[in-house]
Amino acid sequence: MLDAALRCIARWGMAKTTLDDVAREAGCSRATVYRVVPGGKDGLMEAVATRESTRFFAALAQRLDAAADQGLEELLVAGMAEAGRRFVSHPALQYLLANEPEAVVPRLAFGEMDRVLRLATDFATPWLARHLPEEQAARVAEWVTRLMLSYASCPADGVDIGDEASVRNLVRMFVLPGLNRASTQSL
Numbered sequence: 001m002l003d004a005a006l007r008c009i010a011r012w013g014m015a016k017t018t019l020d021d022v023a024r025e026a027g028c029s030r031a032t033v034y035r036v037v038p039g040g041k042d043g044l045m046e047a048v049a050t051r052e053s054t055r056f057f058a059a060l061a062q063r064l065d066a067a068a069d070q071g072l073e074e075l076l077v078a079g080m081a082e083a084g085r086r087f088v089s090h091p092a093l094q095y096l097l098a099n100e101p102e103a104v105v106p107r108l109a110f111g112e113m114d115r116v117l118r119l120a121t122d123f124a125t126p127w128l129a130r131h132l133p134e135e136q137a138a139r140v141a142e143w144v145t146r147l148m149l150s151y152a153s154c155p156a157d158g159v160d161i162g163d164e165a166s167v168r169n170l171v172r173m174f175v176l177p178g179l180n181r182a183s184t185q186s187l
Contacts, residue, residue, distance in 0.1 A: 001026045001036055005048050010091035013100045014045060048092075056086055057123060064127045072131040076175055077168045079124065080148055084161025087152040097153065108149060120145040132179075140179065147175075 004026035008017040019041055023030045037044045060082050067078035087093065096103050108116060121141040128137035147170075151161045160166040 001028070001033060001044075002048050002051050005044055006052070006092045009048070010095050013095055014103045015100055017041075019044065052090075052092075056083075059086060060123070064124075068127055068130060072128075072179075073168075073171060073176060075127060075131065076144065076171045077164065079127070080144060080161070080171065081164040081167040083148050084152070084163075084167055087148075088160075088162035105153075108153065116149070117142050117145055136179075143178075144175065 001022065005017065005022045008021045008025055011017075012021070019030050019033050022044065023033045026033070033044065034040065037047050039046065060079060063078045063082040064075065067074045070078075093104070106112060121138050124141035124144070125134065125138045128140050131137075132140060148161060151159055155161075158166075159170055
């Protein structure tokens with residue numbers, strides 16, 4: 001049912017997707033949708049967002065675990081490239097960013113942005129703390145999250161967050177030099 005909802009969102013967006021659409025796509029009745037997912041359309045959209053967030057962080061954890069002992073550069077590239085690839089290859093998210101930014105932008109602004117940054121920082125800090133002092137690791141996690149969200153929501157020429165070589169270039173040209181300079185000036 002959640003996969004059906006994602007396909008509908010990628011096709012028509014959140015505003016135009018109905019529970020009837022999701023039921024039809026899932027091959028079940030509308031009543032079944034209501035029984036399985038309490039809260040109607042809002043409940044369904046919340047369930048989709050929760051599941052997609054869980055998938056995102058699970059994939060990111062797997063990639064960071066694989067790169068954890070390969071040095072700071074590899075860890076940053078692995079995490080940023082995995083996050084970027086997931087952003088740019090997610091059909092529903094891309095549809096929303098292009099056609100219904102009002103469904104995404106409020107979750108990345110003001111108080112909601114603080115929540116997103118806190119969540120991402122808490123998630124990434126333990127991996128970065130293997131290579132940096134913990135306070136610096138937390139600040140780097142927040143900085144890299146801000147950087148990735150910026151490029152995800154407003155792409156720029158010369159930076160493709162879905163391409164590992166492009167991410168590596170970004171890390172080598174800006175992130176690592178920024179860290180080296182900051183560490184000499186004490187973040």
